[in-house]
Amino acid sequence: MTISKTFDFVIIGGGPAGQKAAIKAAKEGKSVALIERDRQIGGACVHRGTIPSKTLRESVMQFQRAQNAIEPMGVKSDGVVEFSGLLSHLQSVIQAHSDYMFRQIERNNITYMHGQARFLDPNHIEIMRPNGQKQTIKARFVILATGTRPRSPDDVPIDHEHIYDSDSILSMIYVPKSLTVLGAGVIATEYASILAVLGAKVTIIDKGDRPLSFLEPELSQRYVDNLENFGGRYVGGQRTKSVTWDGVASVQCTLENGEEIVSEKVLFALGRVANIETLNLDCTGVELSSRGLIEVDDYFRTAARHIYAVGDVIGPPALASTSMEQGRQAVCHALNLPSAHLARTIPIGIFTIPEMASVGLCEAAAREQYGPVIAGTARFDEIARGHISGIQDGLLKIVVGADNGQVLGVHIVGEGAAELIHIGQIAILKGMRVEEFVENIFNFPTLAEAYRVAALDALQKVHRQPPISGVNIATAGG
């Protein structure tokens, strides 16, 4: 075995988790190699997931806003839009992001290696370039951040032409007349809503009674209402028995209840699998969970003590924001550096149309955990800013403990939800009581006013409930 170089840290995977791990290790003065299978760093987040879908969504929203703006002026629009046209500035967004990341890698003297990594033994890694050339490096610590890819079951003939997965859906060049979406998780609902707004007749099929079942029911309901407004349909409580392309023009999904749904295209978005096959983990001692994810302890250490795993490859929450912090913390642990525990209160932003966001506990979960709770809601059509910006279908819900008024959860649907949620996040982290939203002043007119309105609603309900200890009812009533 010819070893070309030895590194303190070898990071496998150049997505958000891998990048932050590499940068942290380099900033601590360690020699670092970052191996990436794709030509560009950024991982699924930049190239196939978060950034492309959000860019598409933003283009769709701009298109919709433009249409809404010109119609009252009597300007007619045929409403037809090229899917590929909506993604036209995606490449520049990705390029700008990629350039910035490469500059960061360079600035920190990180050795970037393009190729596919494979363990030869727990400390030696072979890197194969696309042309087959190989080199071997040695690592003191390894951080696995290889991410996940869409699941592709044998009985669903995903061909990226008629039946897409959540990576290839972006290569669609036009809006299909009809689309069946299998799955009702984040990715599935995001694309379903975008394509429904663009004019595709969308049907979502999922085993759950409602889409995004981890969210507050009100949010799921708003999503379904909006989908139906655009001619879509949610088929809940159903599993798909078979998916077949007729060989020429349409795809048929047969449900377990016998119903057949025929559409021009299908998006299969039921689960993701860890990218581990080519790593040859068998020779490392790294253990996998029953779901094929890499098992780690609280410090992101695998069963092989010098090998860490971070990001989507270890499973939920599989958010870019969390993955970055995991990467940083894994390096801190390896180097015995002090590091704060990963925050448990993590906001979730879902870029559906309408946008949704959530932090903390749902009403039902809060009740289960804390006993009696009160929920206050604010509808955006009661907020001045909602009228000004044409965001009237939104809703903000605050869940508070009935005994002490402590904010336990905030759930928002409506444009700007993913930004607005951070106020709720801080409120939860700081253990704030609901009346503090009433006692403090927010800018007017802003959507943040919804917090105050929801808080007032919660406090009005408090008046009808047994008294909450410590809540200043007099102030709250103002």
Add this chain to the structure above:
Amino acid sequence: MTSLAKIDEHATVTDVFRQALAEKVETESLDLPMLPEVARETLSMTRDETSDASELAKLIYRDQSLAAHLLQIANSAAYLGNNKIVSLQQAVARLGFRVISEITLAMVVKAQLFNVKGQEKTLAYLWQHALASGAWSKEIARTLRYNVESAFLCGLLHEIGKPVTLQAMIDIGAKNEITPSLEDITTLMDEFHTPIGVMLATKWKLPDPVIESIAYYQSYEFATSFAKEAMIVHCSDAFTTTMIRDPKMDEDYLRNLPAIAELNLYPDDVTALIEKQPLIKDTIEALSL
């Protein structure tokens, strides 16, 4: 008529053809065939989301020869479903807009361009090459999960300039009473097919990825908006040439193509692609009618 008086008396026949072609390209005076109305309208209907299948069927009815070909293809092994297709409406309903427009364009291109008297053998080779390139482009795009639907046309039409160049040479030869040798034809088609192909594709208002693939498949590093399409076509052209030369296909050669690395295709990907050769042959057979 090309002015032979301007040509050096020592000029070879090849030089005569080269100069005449260069002049025609430079002055944009080449006789480019029109895109038949049926193909133009089919393409435009495919891009129009409000079009419906019955309109497309009516359109194709106008060209009986095309309609007959379409039915033949719809019933070939590559497209045949459970039931035999007996009517054009059934073909349109079953095959869908995209497939119909793809077949229509392929048939029209074949009838319009791959039809030079006395050059049947050369044209048959070029047509096989075009079909195989279309099919390989599609499979490469599928491996990359990238624009599978548009890949076929990009591959099919990337050397559309070759039959036009050939026709132009035959016309130049007839006017000047000279005959190009097979070597002249091969050399000059290689030299001129790109600018001529771009001129034709622009005149026919073909989709931008198709025009860029024609222009840059040999020099994809200069492509601007559709570099990936140009790279895919570059590779499909190499896969096609390799397959036609030897059905065993030279895997090492293909693995080491710089464009394969550019597309981030690893050795396993190339092996898996080569295994799709029977599928490619089915497509060629279906569209060779």
